[in-house]
Every structure is written in structure tokens, then in C-alpha cells.
Amino acid sequence: MKIIGIIPARYASSRFPGKPLIDLKGKSMIQRVYEGVKKSSLLSDVIVATDDQRIVDEVLRFGGKVVLTSESHTTGTDRCGEVAQLLEDVDVVINIQGDEPLVDYRQIDQLAEAFSNELVSIATLGIQQVTLEDLENSNRIKIVTDVNGNALYFSRSAIPNSANYKGDALSTYPYLRHIGVYAFRRSTLLELTQLTPTLVEQVESLEQLRWLYYGYKINVVETKIETPNIDVPEDVKKVLEQLK
Numbered sequence: 001m002k003i004i005g006i007i008p009a010r011y012a013s014s015r016f017p018g019k020p021l022i023d024l025k026g027k028s029m030i031q032r033v034y035e036g037v038k039k040s041s042l043l044s045d046v047i048v049a050t051d052d053q054r055i056v057d058e059v060l061r062f063g064g065k066v067v068l069t070s071e072s073h074t075t076g077t078d079r080c081g082e083v084a085q086l087l088e089d090v091d092v093v094i095n096i097q098g099d100e101p102l103v104d105y106r107q108i109d110q111l112a113e114a115f116s117n118e119l120v121s122i123a124t125l126g127i128q129q130v131t132l133e134d135l136e137n138s139n140r141i142k143i144v145t146d147v148n149g150n151a152l153y154f155s156r157s158a159i160p161n162s163a164n165y166k167g168d169a170l171s172t173y174p175y176l177r178h179i180g181v182y183a184f185r186r187s188t189l190l191e192l193t194q195l196t197p198t199l200v201e202q203v204e205s206l207e208q209l210r211w212l213y214y215g216y217k218i219n220v221v222e223t224k225i226e227t228p229n230i231d232v233p234e235d236v237k238k239v240l241e242q243l244k
Helices: 029-038 053-061 076-085 105-114 132-136 186-192 199-204 208-213 233-242
Strands: 003-009 045-050 066-068 092-095 122-127 142-145 151-155 176-185 219-222
Touching: 003 029, 003 076, 029 045, 029 053, 029 105, 045 053, 045 076, 053 066, 076 092, 076 186, 092 105, 092 186, 105 122, 105 176, 105 219, 151 208, 176 186, 199 208
Parallel strands: 003 045, 003 092, 045 066, 122 219
Antiparallel strands: 092 176, 122 176, 142 151, 142 176
16 A cells, blocks of 8 residues: 655745744754654655745755645645645555644554555544643534544534533543544545535534535544644744754
């Protein structure tokens, strides 16, 4: 099975323009993400997918592989799909966020291993380290899964809702928080890029709800590993503190 990692990297982020190119102790963020992903022994290749020539130039400078994609893509999934369309010999694509400079290759390996099950077409990560603050934070995505570990729903709200529960739900129920790394069989990824956006995903602002709406199963792989990402300039400090 041929598995590749694709790192979508957009320059024009509304909250932090140019963040793939910020300096993190002598290396750009995109270089740190790329090098972290390359540590996975299960990936045949790693490719950056970007819409900006400045990012192309930076990836080529440090010796990485990069594809210049369309500027019209609204999601990283669509950007990965454009690259996957060019690679007919690939079986599985893992979409790694370009703002994860401390990405842990063991997460990548966990997702790759999920595809030893022929029934898995999409996989993502979840973690049980959930606090009350996480439940109340709309930027922390919560998941409910079925008996087979497939997602029933993703939400910015606390799910399941415990308003009528008599006990302490947080201490008794295994709440699951989403970690946004996705893996797809190539054929499935190409199908997903053709789906029409849905109202439920727009209300929650969660793209993966589109896939569930159209009947795709998302296998949730539980991990104990989490690394900080950089969404806004204020996040840089905590990452710098962890960089060696």
C-alpha cells in the first residue's frame, strides 16, 4: 500500500497572514512541519500543496517537494485532492495541517495503520483528554462515535449533552475531542471533493459533517498524543517554549 502525506499550506490566512513562513528558531514553520512528517516510516512521500509562490520557493530551498495548486480552493481537503488527482499510484493520502510545527510522526503512523482494515475509507484522530473548559470551548471540536469507532457526529457544542444526566458526566462518560488530521483512500478523497456543501456543515462550520451527511464513514482513531498548533500570533510563544 502506498501512503503519502500532503501538507496544505495557504499564505493568506485571515487570522495570521504568511504564517507558514514565520521563523521558529532558525527554520520556517513549513520546514518544521515537513521534517516532522518525514519521520514517519510508513509514508512513501511527503508533498506540500500551496497556492503561493513564496511558499513554493521556501519548500524548494530546504529540499522538500511542493505542488503549486489553484487559488480557488476553500479547504485543505480540496487542495489535497488536486495533488492526489495527479498521483494515480497512491492508495492513501494523509492530510497534515501546515500549522503543526511540533507534529508527532506517531500520530501519522496511527492513521496509516487504520487502513489495514479494508472497510476504512476515512480516518481521523480523537483524544480522551477533555476538560470542562474544552467542552465549553467552541474551538474544541467534540465527537460521538458508534460501537465500531466511527463518528456519529462532530460538534462545537458539548456532545453528548448532559443536562438531564444525574451524575458527573465528565468523570463517567468518555468524552472525545477531535484532533484535525485526516487520512483518506485516494478514491474516496476524489469523491469528497465533488460533494456539494451542506447546511449542517455551514451551521457548525465543520467540513467533515458534509462527508457524514452524504453517508461516508469516518473512523476515529484514539490517540494519547497531542501537539500545539499555531492559529494566531499569540500561539507562537507556547510553540517556541517546546522547540529544542
